[in-house]
Amino acid sequence: xxxxxxxxxxxxxxxxxxxxxxxxxxxxxxxxxxxxxxxxxxxxxxxxxxxxxxxxxxxxxxxxxxxxxxxxxxxxxxxxxxxxxxxxxxxxxxxxxxxxxxxxxxxxxxxxxxxxxxxxxxxxxxxxxxxxxxxxxxxxxxxxxxxxxxxxxxxxxxxxxxxxxxxxxxxxxxxxxxxxxxxxxxxxxxxxxxxxxxxxxxxxxxxxxxxxxxxxxxxxxxxxxxxxxxxxxxxxxxxxxxxxxxxxxxxxxxxxxxxxxxxxxxxxxxxxxxxxxxxxxxxxxxxxxxxxxxxxxxxxxxxxxxxxxxxxxxxxxxxxxxxxxxxxxxxxxxxxxxxxxxxxxxxxxxxxxxxxxxxxxxxxxxxxxxxxxxxxxxxxxxxxxxxxxxxxxxxxxxx
Amino acid sequence: xxxxxxxxxxxxxxxxxxxxxxxxxxxxxxxxxxxxxxxxxxxxxxxxxxxxxxxxxxxxxxxxxxxxxxxxxxxxxxxxxxxxxxxxxxxxxxxxxxxxxxxxxxxxxxxxxxxxxxxxxxxxxxxxxxxxxxxxxxxxxxxxxxxxxxxxxxxxxxxxxxxxxxxxxxxxxxxxxxxxxxxxxxxxxxxxxxxxxxxxxxxxxxxxxxxxxxxxxxxxxxxxxxxxxxxxxxxxxxxxxxxxxxxxxxxxxxxxxxxxxxxxxxxxxxxxxxxxxxxxxxxxxxxxxxxxxxxxxxxxxxxxxxxxxxxxxxxxxxxxxxxxxxxxxxxxxx
Numbered sequence: 001x002x003x004x005x006x007x008x009x010x011x012x013x014x015x016x017x018x019x020x021x022x023x024x025x026x027x028x029x030x031x032x033x034x035x036x037x038x039x040x041x042x043x044x045x046x047x048x049x050x051x052x053x054x055x056x057x058x059x060x061x062x063x064x065x066x067x068x069x070x071x072x073x074x075x076x077x078x079x080x081x082x083x084x085x086x087x088x089x090x091x092x093x094x095x096x097x098x099x100x101x102x103x104x105x106x107x108x109x110x111x112x113x114x115x116x117x118x119x120x121x122x123x124x125x126x127x128x129x130x131x132x133x134x135x136x137x138x139x140x141x142x143x144x145x146x147x148x149x150x151x152x153x154x155x156x157x158x159x160x161x162x163x164x165x166x167x168x169x170x171x172x173x174x175x176x177x178x179x180x181x182x183x184x185x186x187x188x189x190x191x192x193x194x195x196x197x198x199x200x201x202x203x204x205x206x207x208x209x210x211x212x213x214x215x216x217x218x219x220x221x222x223x224x225x226x227x228x229x230x231x232x233x234x235x236x237x238x239x240x241x242x243x244x245x246x247x248x249x250x251x252x253x254x255x256x257x258x259x260x261x262x263x264x265x266x267x268x269x270x271x272x273x274x275x276x277x278x279x280x281x282x283x284x285x286x287x288x289x290x291x292x293x294x295x296x297x298x299x300x301x302x303x304x305x306x307x308x309x310x311x312x313x314x315x316x317x318x319x320x321x322x323x324x325x326x327x328x329x330x331x332x333x334x335x336x337x338x339x340x341x342x343x344x345x346x347x348x349x350x351x352x353x354x355x356x357x358x359x360x361x362x363x364x365x366x367x368x369x370x371x372x373x374x375x376x377x378x379x380x381x382x383x384x385x386x387x388x389x390x391x392x393x394x395x396x397x398x399x
Numbered sequence: 400x401x402x403x404x405x406x407x408x409x410x411x412x413x414x415x416x417x418x419x420x421x422x423x424x425x426x427x428x429x430x431x432x433x434x435x436x437x438x439x440x441x442x443x444x445x446x447x448x449x450x451x452x453x454x455x456x457x458x459x460x461x462x463x464x465x466x467x468x469x470x471x472x473x474x475x476x477x478x479x480x481x482x483x484x485x486x487x488x489x490x491x492x493x494x495x496x497x498x499x500x501x502x503x504x505x506x507x508x509x510x511x512x513x514x515x516x517x518x519x520x521x522x523x524x525x526x527x528x529x530x531x532x533x534x535x536x537x538x539x540x541x542x543x544x545x546x547x548x549x550x551x552x553x554x555x556x557x558x559x560x561x562x563x564x565x566x567x568x569x570x571x572x573x574x575x576x577x578x579x580x581x582x583x584x585x586x587x588x589x590x591x592x593x594x595x596x597x598x599x600x601x602x603x604x605x606x607x608x609x610x611x612x613x614x615x616x617x618x619x620x621x622x623x624x625x626x627x628x629x630x631x632x633x634x635x636x637x638x639x640x641x642x643x644x645x646x647x648x649x650x651x652x653x654x655x656x657x658x659x660x661x662x663x664x665x666x667x668x669x670x671x672x673x674x675x676x677x678x679x680x681x682x683x684x685x686x687x688x689x690x691x692x693x694x695x696x697x698x699x700x701x702x703x704x705x706x707x708x709x710x711x712x713x714x715x716x717x718x719x720x721x722x723x724x725x726x727x728x729x730x731x732x733x
Contacts, residue, residue, distance in 0.1 A: 227416060227417065227420055228420065230417055230420075231417050231420035231421045231424060232424070233661075233664075234417060234421060234660070234664065234707050234710050234711055234714070235421055235424065235425070235703065235706075235707050236664050236667035236668050236703070236706050236707065236710070237664075237668055238667075238668040238669070238671060238672065239667065239668070239671060239702065239703050239706060240425075240428070240703060242671060242699075243425075243428065243429070243699045243700075243703060244428060325549070325550070329552050332552070333552065333554055333672050336554060336672065336675075337671070337672055337675050352558070355558060362565060362566065365562075368562070371555060371558075371559075375547075375550050375551050375555070376550075378549070378550040379546060379547070379549075379550040382546055382549050382550055383546070
């Protein structure tokens with residue numbers, strides 16, 4: 001492999017080449033993967049996009065001008081169209097972006113029905129205004145049973161990135177109750193990503209344990225584990241989710257639901273990775289270093305954890321990235337049909353629940369704004385995962 | 400021949416074992432759910448104005464056999480399913496589950512299998528084409544489309560199609576039958592009516608599966624098409640589509656045939672949700688109803704079991720087919 005590496009740099013001075021060669025040989029697996037990953041422009045771009053969206057999710061409270069729950073609603077602007085800030089209108093231009101104020105109006109010309117209409121008054125954007133209060137680092141888990149309840153007060157903040165001097169600004173419009181779709185979307189990204197993360201972590205631990213044990217011990221343990229894996233893999237997961245999710249009592253709190261959904265996602269999502277881990281360990285367990293570890297008195301758990309799994313890390317990480325969007329999509333699908341998360345929590349599925357009605361489709365197209373955003377996030381994940389998979393594959397080196 | 404019979408027998412045995420295990424998983428999960436069937440039924444009765452006591456619940460439990468140990472009840476259920484195809488009585492509706500499921504399950508299965516066939520009809524030729532034109536504009540375009548297939552789940556596509564059709568044609572294209580045939584008995588006209596509408600759900604269901612399968616076919620063929628035996632065949636004067644089909648395509652499609660069962664799984668996954676979007680009251684939403692609205696454990700269990708059984712059956716069949724058509728697999732058996 002070093003030969004191909006040098007051929008690529010024929011003009012480089014000898015010292016430089018040997019330094020590079022040395023760097024190549026002393027590089028860790030992770031550094032090598034990263035070096036190969038950096039060459040893929042599409043994947044790098046996707047990683048950048050993904051980073052931006054994850055940041056949007058993490059800083060959702062700061063970025064969103066209004067509380068995404070019913071508390072932050074704008075009762076005077078329900079089903080309102082998106083308001084885009086602009087610099088110019090009939091009265092000339094200004095350096096500060098502004099939107100036009102809206103007012104509720106009823107008169108003879110509208111048949112005495114309430115309508116919302118735009119006025120000519122400008123409403124200038126302000127930056128870093130004080131708004132609704134949010135807490136950073138606050139955790140309040142209220143799970144069934146007392147042992148797992150956790151409550152941290154966190155630190156209160158009330159600064160937001162932007163707002164308007166008076167009244168409201170709705171970049172993506174508002175929904176039927178007047179909640180700001182922009183704020184909801186940002187929070188939805190955060191919730192969907194966290195459900196996915198939790199689900200992936202659970203699936204991941206299960207896969208490592210089951211795959212590891214199955215591969216390391218072989219024999220009848222392997223047969224039993226494989227039968228179980230196959231059985232779980234054959235059951236169609238969404239119907240199974242539905243069966244389980246349907247039995248979530250209505251009175252469970254939003255957090256409990258959240259944990260339950262993540263748990264189900266994790267409990268059904270492990271077989272593919274478990275199979276891969278098992279195949280790898282089965283092939284690897286007769287290697288000399290495993291024998292050495294065993295002779296040195298290492299327990300099976302220790303051998304699997306410290307010696308066998310690390311030789312497989314890159315694939316495991318790639319698998320994580322690839323399976324992540326599926327978790328997120330499953331959550332969305334579940335919430336969409338009303339079995340997953342419910343209203344005070346914002347997730348994409350929750351936001352899409354109302355969209356199937358024809359009048360909504362026709363009259364309020366801005367309900368769809370979250371959809372392309374979400375598709376972009378999943379696409380970014382797929383691209384990053386794909387790039388990582390190529391980078392982790394040592395065969396790539398030879399091409 | 401004897402080896403082949405033995406192979407079929409072991410495969411059949413494994414399929415049965417998987418089904419048994421699945422039935423155990425499904426049964427246990429249904430059992431974990433708080434509240435049993437008797438309580439729910441009695442609760443329903445109490446809303447009808449009857450006064451219910453604790454003793455009534457116990458009596459009902461004994462009548463339903465819910466007081467017997469878990470394993471015994473699972474055994475009874477499995478025995479009924481395997482010997483008589485009897486799934487018991489629906490918890491809520493008080494009718495035979497078979498009667499409730501009826502032709503709805505067959506209709507759903509038909510739609511899913513049609514989507515599966517469509518998937519392969521598109522994915523295999525297009526995937527092969529894409530692999531032979533690797534790197535070109537066609538290939539790149541396809542790659543982007545198939546990434547979209549991963550990122551735009553079927554239910555979002557269904558929503559998009561609904562939006563477009565509503566805006567363009569003022570017709571939502573929803574439902575499997577037009578109004579006059581919905582409750583009519585089966586007839587030629589009803590079948591024709593179904594045919595005029597069913598293509599949309601089939602196409603939507605095939606969308607993601609096709610996207611994923613396209614990638615697989617392309618990757619498999621790309622690995623295979625530059626191998627030495629292909630060059631050798633070319634040197635002998637075989638070329639074009641004939642070369643492709645006789646050697647690398649045939650070789651590389653084994654894993655694709657093998658994964659038919661899991662593609663069916665993928666399509667089943669999407670069915671209830673797509674059905675909810677397109678309001679296919681006749682097919683997938685039975686699932687949704689059984690699972691979500693009425694909390695009917697018996698019905699839900701039966702449906703999930705039937706879905707899984709179809710997948711297991713398909714897996715079994717593909718194993719056999721693969722052994723028959725692929726000499727390498729056959730050699731492995733003997």
